[in-house]
Amino acid sequence: MLDHILSILIFFPALAGVMGFMINKESMRAYGVSVGIIEFALSLWLWFAFDSNVSGMQFMEHLPLIPSFGINYILGVDGISLFIVIMASLFTMLGIASLTDTKNVKNMIITLLFLQMTMVGVFTALDGIVFYVFWELSLVPMLYIIGAWGGPMRIYASVKFFLYTFAGSLVMLVGMLFMAYFYYQATGTWSFAILDWYRLILPESFQLWLFAAFFVGFAIKVPMFPFHTWLPYAHGQAPTIGSVILAAVLLKMGTYAFIRFSLPLFPDASVYFMYPVAVIAIIMIIYTAMVAYAQKDVKQVVAYSSVSHMGVIILGTFALNVEGISGSVFLMIGHGIVSGALFLLVGVIYDRRHTKLMSEFGGLAHVMPKYATIFGIMMMASVGMPLMINFVGEFLSLLGFYSQSHMLTLLAGVAIIVGAIYMLIAYKRMFFGEVTKEENRNLPDVNKRELIALVPLVIITIWLGVYPKPVLEPINNSVESVVQLMHNKATTEDAKMRIPNVSGVVISKTSAKEAH
């Protein structure tokens, strides 16, 4: 079974989703939770069976799909993707478990299960086209979730989300086709297998164009400034569960793809574009943090904060060294957990008051102390408090990028200031002060169902903040091999210098200094 565990992980939820049509409406939630738990258990098993010391792909599966065109069903996980897969199944499970009563619960759960299939698929696919299949397919359930269960502008938001990401990924698709064509020219056979592409060394000019093509697809997904405007709408209108999964998992597809595709395929271009991308990342960090500060709707605050944090992830990725990339991968997990939890928390209050405007709240800490505590923990995690999950990633990302640029890191570091500003102010507006609105006076505190979803997240937040090793170690091993690959493939002088040679003994102090 372990030989096919990835396929099982991908298609089990889909199969369960199809079977779900036969389930009675009343029992649907239980069914969904069971499927979620099984899937989560399977993904934990995957982790258990995963050998942390191996840096390459594990649990590989290989089936011919369209061999004459080089498309094969290839799956595999390494340290980079493993935890995102686990996180995807975790959030689906928690999401279904904490689902508040909505209309058409059955459709919702089936949709979520399909969404899960696509999420796991994206992170385990090792074939460009298979990756693309899941990448695009993930838009559809999300479109439905936002469009059918969202707020008043849900249709605008969902269509915008769909078309924007769709348009971007089509450009990426053209890039992939080019990549395959170059592979064909070099070897005489078509192949979309990522591992095959890794072996291909392209001239720098080609790399630049292809990097740009992939970048459009990924940047919109991440979303990077100035392609981020779909996100506030999507989050603002989506139901809680939609926002949770969107923030926790779907956004990670973009950053993951940067590490999986852009960096190892185009090392020279990555170095070439490092500064522009870093500047964009810094704009994301500061600009969106300021926009977040100006929001009146708490969900929008969290939404914009996501963009801001994604900026740090991008920055870490483009540090192009082990510290930075490991940090950004870890921050993907961290941001997933934390922003997912924050959206769940916003959902809690939305369920009670049917508004997300901060001006409607105030003094909630009096009425809902448990809620305030959990919100506070998650807020502090989001702000980057040490010993909480986000800090590890943020610290490593910034640390990594520091070796590339002093000034830019200094600017990016403003993240920890502006991040604190919008989060603390939002928290103050919601929780502190006297209870001013009569409606808020008798709000019930978080209930059991909500705690089921929130408590595990709190535990993970602190556990991985204190002891990130079980996660960081596999990530580190895989990232080291990626960085080594990049170093080996780099053709330009600049790239050779900026991408460290991992297998070399230790980065000597002199070389680190030269990099400044």
Add this chain to the structure above:
Amino acid sequence: MEIGLNHYLILSTILFAIGLVGIMRRKNLLLLFFATEILLNAVNIGFAAISHYYGDLTGQMFAFFVIAIAASELAVGLGLLIVWYKRHGTIDLDTMTSMRG
């Protein structure tokens, strides 16, 4: 002046142009059909002349087929025209605009 191939071809082209103008200008369905007949027959003249010029029968065969097709086309066309006339009492093109955009 000897009548050569070019003259036939020019005649054919002129007739074809007349047919085209007719197609653009006519609002009456029946007259429109006339115009299409002119088009096809213009081509027939050309085919016949070229065929003669090359001493090759293919062109004439083409012309025969064109005649046959023109005839059957007209049969279908007139059928449609009659149905339309029965239903609407007119064969003016401007009445056929229920679908647009």
Add this chain to the structure above:
Amino acid sequence: MEKYLYIALFAPLVSSMFSALFTNGPKKQFVGIIASLLIFTAFVSSSILLTHILGGGEVVHVEMMTWMHTGNLYIPFGFVVDQISVTMMMVVTLVSTIVHVYSIGYMDHDKGFNRFFAWLSAFVFSMMILVMSDNFAGLFIGWEGVGLCSWGLIGFWFHKDIATWAANEAFIMNRIADLGMLIGIFLVYWNTGSLQYDIAFPAFANLDTSTLTMIGIFLFIGAMGKSAQFPLHTWLADAMEGPTPVSALIHAATMVTAGVYLVIRSNELYSLIPHVGLFIASLGAFVALFAASMALVNRDMKRVIAYSTLSQLGYMFAAAGLGAYWVALFHLMAHAFFKALLFLGAGNVMHAMHDELDPFKMGGLKKVMKGTWIMMTIASLALAGIFPFAGFFSKDTILEAAFAEHHMVIYGVLVFTAGLTAFYSFRLVALIFHGEERYKIFGIHPHEAYKFMLIAMSPLLILAMIAGVFQEPFFNMVEEILGAMEYHIHSHVTVWIMLVGTQVFVGLAILFAYKKYSSWSTVPDGSSPMENSFIYKLLYNQYYIPFAYEEYVVKPYNEISAMMWEVDKKVVDASVDGIANIFYTTGEKTRDMQSGNLSTMLKWMVAGTVGLLSLAVVFGLAARYSDEILAILSGLGV
């Protein structure tokens, strides 16, 4: 010894988590007691460690587990108990034990009793991590942890808008400094390859001065935030919105001294870059004077003490900057004792006065609050540096150090500030405890605090009196690690003149304060000429710095944020929608091409054909006459 290290470190955590269990419940007396006991345990362990170190024992260094390990970066949870950290541990655990016990009484009637202990113990834990960590990353954990707890405790009474505002201000300002600190840490890592003190510090010797200067400056920026040095000082005064025990523990004795600790801890770095040290010393001296001047006129008891704290931190930085690390550390310790005492005394007064803070509305309290009066007077004497109290020894050594290093300006400023310190301290004592009982106007019936609170304070009282005697053993202990040296001024006469002169100057300032305020009878209403003088207004408004921050930082930030949002909606987003709309509107506008009229349709067909035909003709002609066209074109110079 490792056992004691772990106990000292984790007892506060256990205490915090235990208390946290009850946060949502009603007040439980035992929570406070157990928390206090656990902190006391930490204190005992620290004492054992202290005796161990004092007895010349090995430095205790443990590595608990890995925290982060990626690439070349390896950060463990490592803890070290050496001469410096053990001093800090003693200060922290001692003061916090007292504050815990004191708080049982102080927070007696508060709804958030349990929550308070959770936060307070969490603070102690963070502070312990800060001082015990053996690497910069661990230090940063504690650094941020104390910031977090400070946020939670300043904003403890979260129903008060001003309290939560102050909490946020403190957090955000500290964050600004933390960025500097973080950059400093990055610099250390990329230049030395490690964040461990025992690897990084020796490596500093091989680095060039400019890099070291950068590291020094950035780390010091971090220290400036935590220790509220100018220009990041405004949060400290505002932080007085928190409960008074918090002010005593965090904003007087421990957290604010973290910056000083950092500089002392990094002494090996700062010794290599004396120019940065001089800057630190100058800034310290400036802050000492600057803060003292604001304390002169303030009408909020706690803020006066806060400014005095700020001023004393200036002293410490002055000492540290001049390379007298051990003096700075010693002053840090002594200051912790008497300042905590002063704050706790102030807490008693506040309790008695129903949270009234204006000393002008008090007066004559010594009759009802004898114990508090004695304690605060002695604490003030210690603060003023009167022989033989604690402040005398520590402060005087700082002055000596400044003198011995020939920084006369700094020396002068510090001496002058000593006078100001004495004045404002006794202005406060005089106004609160002497003179007419002005509180009666406001119908307040003051009462002395619980006895056990006074008893809890007594260790501090004793220490404030006798801490001077520790100077010798302390020096011996830290001598090695801090490269300490006694400051010897060549002529004994000079020494005596300095000593006596300072004492007389300070004594005169005290007398002046008493004379002026001990018989104060009215509550100033802002009409007196002094209150309208420019200097008074300037000082009273804290040099208009908070105003300037509000006006030139906060408001613009708000406006820019709002503007950015507009930009986001109306430029970035609108252009995306605009592009999408181009297609839609083009479709909408051109759909009339399909007019539904057969005649038009036929015309389109013919038009298309004619268009193609003309293109074909043009192309055909071009092909036929291509030679001529090329000739003409080349003639035209194309």
Add this chain to the structure above:
Amino acid sequence: MLSPINISIESLNLVTLAPMLIPFVGALMILVIDLLKGNLDKSLYVVISILFLVLDFGALLDSAGMFSANGIILGVFNVMLIDGLAILAQFIIVATSILFIPLALTNKRFHEFSHPEFFALFLFMIGGFQFMVASDNLILIFVGLETASLALYTLIAMHNRDKSFEAAIKYFTMGALAAGFYSFGSMVLYALTGSVEINQIATILANNGYADIGFVLVGVVFLLASFAFKLSVVPFHTWTPDVYEGSSAAMAGYMSIVPKIAAFVVAMRLFEFLIHSHVVWLEVVLYAFVVITMTAANMWALVQTDVKRMLAYSSISHAGFVMAAILIGTTQANSALFLYWILFSFTNLGAFSMLWISRQKELPGYQKTDHSFEKFSGMIQTSPMAAIVMAIFMLSLAGIPPFALFWGKIYMISAAVTGGYTILALVMALNSAIAGYYYIKLIVYMFMKDPIASNVDNSGHLYVANATTALKTIIGFAILGTIFAFLAVDPLLEFVTTFVYNSGY
């Protein structure tokens, strides 16, 4: 005078005619049956048609086997040309027809199906198309084209509504003009080369080095115009939406597939030799046609309010997309064309069939046209299965993987990439995004809006009002083909590529 005819029957290779003749025989048989005994049920004719089409398919398999073994087959005075393209196109034509014919077995009575002539004409049409694709001779192509077209006009008109007559007249008139263009174009090429065989024309032109390029282009213009009409290239497309709207949904779906593949094959034969000879004019014109047709049709589809009309514009756009293959002209591109069209036939026929089964006789007030978007509001709540099926067809049309059309799309774009048309590849890709909008629009209506009250009352019966087992089966085939296309792409691709490659394209 005339020399005696001296031709052996073998050299005529009459077997090449077999696939075309079978439907003609079937058509005649239907007419005869009707003559002998009238008023028979439509199901009889449906089954007879299917039987003959299956026979036809069998004959095609035979031809395919012969082609695989011996290569290109000429027959009947070298008028018939059985090459890979012809076989592939006929496969598509016949298979689609087999799928289409059962759609006549509706729940409601429709005028056209109660007349056996409908089925006879239908078979004639198929024969016509088969002749059209299986010949190299401009005369035979013309005859095939007209046979099919005239039958098609009649089939449209037989739907017997005002709109269908209007559509038929429009289609007919424009078709007549296109026939004029075709014959004039043929005449010009005949005048230039003295031949009506495309390969001979190509050879002669190549031999004299395109000396009269201007006149060649005049001929090409007219031929291009006539095929642009058939392929509904902007601005020759104006008939398409009206005709699709006027005819029954099933017929519209059929029309979006079969006539076009026939036209594509002829276009390939006619134009690719010019592209290969680097006639820049044609490259430019085709490039413009491809881009304009794709983009403009997409933009018009955006603003439609009727699903069927939207699908009409969408199929124009798809045709534009596929026309890129003729421009690119590589084996990969031509194979992509067939692959795309096979996948497209499944999806599009399925989509139109979904409209067909929801066809009402009477329109309620909120519905201005047969298939206005409002009709599908909240379909997921009243008729979830149908909604999901429809949504999958839409997603496939939009090119969302892993549904059928995606594979065609990437292969086609890849062909553009490989052929060096980078910008074209990007335009093709981005057009999918524009197209995404209107396909999603239907999904938005079906999944995200609330149903209109009267639809709730009849609990979604509306959407399957016209459904019978036969129709559902067809849709089942279509949906399975759409979803599991990825399993079939590889063998299809190999098959198509072999056939196209061996035909010299």
